[in-house]
Every structure is written in structure tokens, then in C-alpha cells.
Amino acid sequence: MSGFSLRWYEEFFGSTTWTDALKNSLIISPLATLLAVVLGTLAAIGLTRASFPGKALLVSILISPMVVPVVISGVAIYLFFSPLGLSGSYLGLVLAHAMLGVPFVITTVTATLQGFDFNLARAASSLGVGPVGAFFKVTLPIVGPGIVSGALFAFATSFDEVVVTLFLASPEQQTLPRKMFSGIRDNISPTIAAAATILVLLATALLLVLEWQRRRTEQMRGTAGSAVRPPRRGLLRRRMFEG
Amino acid sequence: MSVAIEMDGGVPNLKARLRRAERLTKLKYIGLIIPLALFLLVTFLWPIGSLLYRAVANPEVIEALPRTTQALRGWDGETLPGDDVFDAFAGDLDGNRRSPVLAGAAKRLNMEEPGFRSVLINTARKLDRQPGQSAKDAILAVEPRWGDVSAWRLVARNGQLVTPFYILSALDLRITDDGAIVRAPDDQAIYVEILLRTLWMSVVVTALCMLLGYPLAYLLAQVSTGTGNLLMILVLLPFWTSVLVRVAAWIVLLQKEGPINKAMLALGLITEPLQLVFNRFGVYIAMVHILLPFVVLPLYAVMKSIKPAYVRAAISLGAPPFSAFWKIYFPLSLPGVGAGGLLVFILCMGYYITPALLGSPREQMASYFVAFYTNETINWGMAAALSAVLLSATMILYVIYARHFGPARANQITPR
Numbered sequence: 001m002s003g004f005s006l007r008w009y010e011e012f013f014g015s016t017t018w019t020d021a022l023k024n025s026l027i028i029s030p031l032a033t034l035l036a037v038v039l040g041t042l043a044a045i046g047l048t049r050a051s052f053p054g055k056a057l058l059v060s061i062l063i064s065p066m067v068v069p070v071v072i073s074g075v076a077i078y079l080f081f082s083p084l085g086l087s088g089s090y091l092g093l094v095l096a097h098a099m100l101g102v103p104f105v106i107t108t109v110t111a112t113l114q115g116f117d118f119n120l121a122r123a124a125s126s127l128g129v130g131p132v133g134a135f136f137k138v139t140l141p142i143v144g145p146g147i148v149s150g151a152l153f154a155f156a157t158s159f160d161e162v163v164v165t166l167f168l169a170s171p172e173q174q175t176l177p178r179k180m181f182s183g184i185r186d187n188i189s190p191t192i193a194a195a196a197t198i199l200v201l202l203a204t205a206l207l208l209v210l211e212w213q214r215r216r217t218e219q220m221r222g223t224a225g226s227a228v229r230p231p232r233r234g235l236l237r238r239r240m241f242e243g
Numbered sequence: 244m245s246v247a248i249e250m251d252g253g254v255p256n257l258k259a260r261l262r263r264a265e266r267l268t269k270l271k272y273i274g275l276i277i278p279l280a281l282f283l284l285v286t287f288l289w290p291i292g293s294l295l296y297r298a299v300a301n302p303e304v305i306e307a308l309p310r311t312t313q314a315l316r317g318w319d320g321e322t323l324p325g326d327d328v329f330d331a332f333a334g335d336l337d338g339n340r341r342s343p344v345l346a347g348a349a350k351r352l353n354m355e356e357p358g359f360r361s362v363l364i365n366t367a368r369k370l371d372r373q374p375g376q377s378a379k380d381a382i383l384a385v386e387p388r389w390g391d392v393s394a395w396r397l398v399a400r401n402g403q404l405v406t407p408f409y410i411l412s413a414l415d416l417r418i419t420d421d422g423a424i425v426r427a428p429d430d431q432a433i434y435v436e437i438l439l440r441t442l443w444m445s446v447v448v449t450a451l452c453m454l455l456g457y458p459l460a461y462l463l464a465q466v467s468t469g470t471g472n473l474l475m476i477l478v479l480l481p482f483w484t485s486v487l488v489r490v491a492a493w494i495v496l497l498q499k500e501g502p503i504n505k506a507m508l509a510l511g512l513i514t515e516p517l518q519l520v521f522n523r524f525g526v527y528i529a530m531v532h533i534l535l536p537f538v539v540l541p542l543y544a545v546m547k548s549i550k551p552a553y554v555r556a557a558i559s560l561g562a563p564p565f566s567a568f569w570k571i572y573f574p575l576s577l578p579g580v581g582a583g584g585l586l587v588f589i590l591c592m593g594y595y596i597t598p599a600l601l602g603s604p605r606e607q608m609a610s611y612f613v614a615f616y617t618n619e620t621i622n623w624g625m626a627a628a629l630s631a632v633l634l635s636a637t638m639i640l641y642v643i644y645a646r647h648f649g650p651a652r653a654n655q656i657t658p659r
Contacts, residue, residue, distance in 0.1 A: 039279040049268075049272040062280070070593060079623065160485045163596065177487050188491055193491075196492070203485065
């Protein structure tokens with residue numbers, strides 16, 4: 001044992017393959033998150049407000065990317081995207097990662113909307129705001145924490161995603177987990193340990209933000225002090241693609 | 244003016260207008276779902292659908308031998324085909340002699356009958372028709388195999404656009420010349436074993452998760468809020484940490500020179516380092532670690548809603564503590580056991596990364612072979628067939644889960 005040093009972090013940030021991988025992850029994940037949040041939130045509003053025959057089935061289909069084994073989704077997207085020129089492209093990865101993140105956004109935002117009193121939005125409309133204005137001025141501030149949670153889930157899903165990336169990405173689109181995957185296969189170098197530490201810090205940060213958001217939601221609903229806390233349903237669905 | 248007319252219509256008209264307005268609102272909300280539905284159609288449903296189609300698709304032979312397969316449509320399948328078929332065959336081979344299409348057909352036929360690749364390629368390469376010689380004679384001269392009815396049956400069978408071959412193979416079955424379904428020879432029967440292994444490993448992991456998770460969830464539900472929150476963080480932090488990080492950590496801990504082996508050596512518990520990783524043991528440890536929160540969280544949610552008064556009442560009526568737990572508490576916690584167990588089981592079935600990094604070849608599950616056939620041997624039909632089998636098993640369990648435990652409470656969304 002020769003004491004501690006930051007040498008392996010230097011190695012991580014000094015090596016272009018690692019920094020490129022980090023950069024790719026930081027390009028792909030936010031874009032995938034944005035796409036998943038916009039599409040998922042719109043759909044969640046529609047699903048909460050409208051009732052029509054076959055809705056339960058539609059919901060099951062919309063959240064099914066969550067239960068289909070991710071290797072199957074990966075192979076399917078790869079074979080489908082290749083002839084379209086989307087494999088080995090950033091666009092293809094963003095679309096695929098957004099697809100994987102959408103179910104988390106739907107379930108989290110839907111759960112939040114169920115506690116939302118839509119009469120508030122109606123009241124705003126009666127006071128002369130248009131539907132879009134009512135959404136931004138009334139609905140969004142109240143259901144915001146739910147959307148933020150959904151976004152964090154979608155982000156974490158994309159930021160940890162290996163399997164679909166394995167099929168879809170060309171060497172230029174290596175993401176951080178993808179790079180770690182091949183690194184662990186070879187041998188576990190201290191640089192991997194440095195990368196792992198960075199990911200653990202990120203996980204801790206995500207967990208703290210999420211806990212904070214959850215408490216905010218509870219307070220808004222006035223359930224903070226109650227004995228039965230709302231089950232962390234969103235969390236359950238996290239990690240489903242992993243392994 | 245129009246207002247006056249509507250006023251004349253009175254109440255029914257107002258009702259109609261209200262209905263119309265409501266219908267319009269409803270359509271607007273349904274419209275909000277459409278972008279996502281379209282997005283998933285293109286990025287998920289369609290790809291999965293076309294993958295499943297590949298499990299039965301059979302284009303190779305028709306593509307390479309269009310005239311032959313066409314001519315074989317009218318064949319009785321009992322006697323050697325007539326000159327028309329041989330003529331068509333010679334014509335197809337002439338047209339595709341060096342084309343990759345022919346290699347594709349040869350590869351495809353070789354799957355059903357090992358060795359047939361060279362039969363087709365040889366025929367194409369060597370076929371040289373002398374003037375005045377019939378196509379039949381020329382073909383039989385280079386490759387006598389074509390004098391055998393079974394060779395033609397093989398081609399005729401693959402003249403169909405769909406084939407049960409891949410799906411049957413994924414279940415270790417073969418279709419014989421005369422259309423009977425039989426078991427594959429033992430040395431080729433590998434898939435049922437893989438599927439059973441996938442199921443068995445999922446059963447073991449689920450059981451271990453339950454064994455460890457139940458007491459933990461019970462503890463979480465019993466302690467005070469402060470301690471509970473702290474313990475909950477300990478459950479959630481690994482949950483949020485990348486699976487790759489955890490897998491790497493397990494390799495470091497369990498390897499031969501790792502701290503666990505070193506500690507056991509130092510304590511004199513063992514004399515040789517144990518092989519703890521890159522085998523079944525390592526895979527189980529990591530999978531249980533990764534999946535444990537999936538049983539703890541639903542169990543905790545259910546246990547929190549069990550009123551302590553029930554157990555207290557049982558005890559006050561004279562039940563010993565264990566029997567009060569077993570007869571009152573445990574049955575009330577069963578929905579959590581069911582939800583958590585089924586969830587873990589479904590997730591286990593699709594595991595890929597953990598066995599791939601922590602297991603030996605004998606620990607690889609169904610997902611691994613889907614990836615293998617896609618990337619390594621480029622046998623998409625087989626990858627698709629294994630996907631179809633794995634997906635059906637998953638979907639059956641998912642439907643049970645959704646029915647009983649409503650995974651996405653989204654299923655119960657009701658408009659307010």
C-alpha cells in the first residue's frame with residue numbers, strides 16, 4: 001500500500017477515450033430525457049383526462065418497453081434502424097434511449113396528476129387564461145415535482161444504459177457505461193474504479209434530488225405527516241432494464 | 244340570429260352543444276396521446292413486430308431460386324421432379340452463380356441439413372451444360388444428390404415465405420421430410436436446456452431475494468420513522484448506483500486475490516482461495532444484490548398498510564407471537580410477496596449484463612443467446628425465434644402481474 005493519490009482520476013480525465021465516452025453520455029442522455037419528458041408528459045395528461053374504450057390496453061402497451069427484456073428491444077431496434085441509416089448515429093441512440101425512458105415518465109407523471117385537482121386549471125380558465133397559459137401558470141408548478149422525478153428516472157435510465165447502446169452505437173458513440181462494460185470485460189483497472197466513483201457520486205446526487213422532490217410532492221398533497229407514506233412506485237420501475 | 248334559433252330549440256339543443264363540447268375536449272386529450280403513440284410505434288412496436296416476423300420469415304431460397312421454387316409448387320413430392328424443375332433450377336443457378344443471394348440460400352439450407360451448403364454451391368460452380376445435354380443430366384452429373392427426392396423436398400419446403408423451422412429449433416424440435424415434428428438429435432438439442440436454465444436461475448434468485456427481503460422489509464416497517472428513513476437510504480443508494488459499478492465491485496470483492504478470500508485465508512477458514520466469481524455463485528450474489536430492492540419496496544409498501552392492531556388483537560386473544568405473525572400478519576403481506584416475487588422473476592428472465600460479466604458460459608441465460616445470434620453468428624432467424632419464446636414467457640407473467648398487482652397504477656387511471 002503506497003497511500004492515496006488522485007492519479008487514476010487524472011488518467012480518467014486525461015484519456016480521450018474516457019472523456020469522449022463521458023461527452024457522448026452527456027450529449028445523448030439529456031436529449032433522450034427531453035424527448036421522453038415532452039412526449040410522456042403530454043400523453044400522461046391525455047391519459048388522465050380522457051376515458052375511452054381500450055384505454056387500459058393502450059396504457060399497458062405504452063409502458064411495455066419497461067418489461068420487454070432489453071436485449072430483445074436492442075436487437076429489434078438494431079435490425080429496424082440499420083436499413084434506415086439510424087444505427088451508429090446519435091439520433092438513433094437518442095430515439096432508443098427516449099423509448100426506454102418514456103414508461104418512467106408516464107407512470108411518474110400520471111401518479112402526480114392523479115393527486116392534482118383539475119378544477120384549479122378550470123378556475124384559471126374561468127379567470128381568463130387560455131389552456132396553454134393555465135398549464136404553465138397553474139398545472140405545471142403543482143405537478144412540476146412529478147415531472148422532475150420522471151425526468152430523473154429517464155435520465156438515469158439513459159445514463160446507465162448498456163445493452164441497446166451495445167447493439168446500436170458505433171465506436172464514435174461509445175457512452176460511459178458502454179466503455180465501462182468493455183473495460184470490466186478485460187480487467188478492472190483503477191481507471192474503472194475512478195469512473196465507478198464518479199457514477200456513485202452521481203447516483204447519490206440523483207437520490208438526494210429525488211427524495212427532496214418526493215417530500216415536496218407530499219407536502220403539496222398534505223400527506224407529509226401521515227403514517228402511510230405513498231409507496232415509491234416510480235423507484236420500483238427504475239433499474240428494470242439493467243442487469 | 245343564430246343565437247335566437249338555438250334559444251328556440253331550448254334544453255335539448257343545449258344538451259347537444261354540451262355533448263359536442265365534451266366530445267371535442269375528449270378528442271383534444273386523446274390528441275395529446277397520439278405523438279407518444281406514434282413515437283413508440285416507430286421506435287418500439289414496429290421493430291419488435293418485425294423482429295418477431297423474422298422468426299418465421301424465410302426469404303433466402305425463394306430469392307436465390309425463384310423459378311425453381313415456382314416450378315416445385317406443382318410437384319407431388321413423391322417422385323423425382325420433372326425436367327421443367329431441372330430446367331428452372333439450371334436457369335436460376337446460371338443467373339445467380341456468383342451472387343451472395345445464392346450463398347444466403349446455401350447457408351439457410353445448410354441449417355436444416357448440415358452439408359447441404361456445399362451441395363448447392365458445388366452445383367452452381369461446376370454446372371456446365373454441354374450442347375444437347377438435358378439440364379437434368381448435367382445437374383446429376385455434377386451432384387448426384389439431386390437425384391434424391393429428399394433434396395428436392397428440402398428445397399420445396401423452403402419455397403414457402405414462412406417457416407416454422409426457427410421456432411421449432413428454439414424448442415429443440417425438427418420437422419422431418421414428411422412433415423412430422425420430432426425431437427432434435429441430442430447433440431443439437433441445446434435450447435430447452437438454456438430456457439430451463441433461465442427459468443431455474445430466475446426461481447433461485449427470486450427465492451433468495453424473498454428470503455433476504457422479507458425480514459428486511461419487516462424491519463423497515465416496524466422501526467421508527469427516523470431509523471426507517473436511514474435504513475431506506477441504505478436500500479435506495481445501491482438502487483441508484485449503476486449496475487456496472489456494482490458488478491465491478493463484486494468482481495473486486497470476490498476475486499481470488501480479493502478481500503473476502505484474503506480475510507478467510509487469514510482467519511484460517513480456508514487454505515486455498517475459493518473460486519467465488521465467474522461461476523454460478525458470483526452471478527447469484529450479484530443478481531440478488533441488484534434485484535433485492537424490487538422485493539423490499541413492494542413488501543414495505545404493503546407491510547406499512549397492515550394495522551399493528553390486528554397482530555396485537557391476536558396476541559391479546561392468546562395467540563403465541565409466532566402464530567400471530569403466521570396466521571395474521573403473513574397472509575396480509577402476501578400481496579407484497581406476490582408483487583415483489585413476480586416482478587423480480589420477470590426481470591430475472593431478461594438478465595444479460597450480470598451473467599455476461601460475472602458468469603462462465605454455463606451461466607448464460609436466454610438473452611445472451613439472442614445477442615450471440617445477432618452479433619456473432621448473424622443468424623437473425625434464430626435470434627428472433629429465441630426472442631419470441633422469451634418474450635412470450637415474459638408477457639404471460641406480465642399479464643398475470645398486471646391483472647393482480649397493477650404494475651403501473653396507470654392501468655387504473657380514472658378521469659376526475
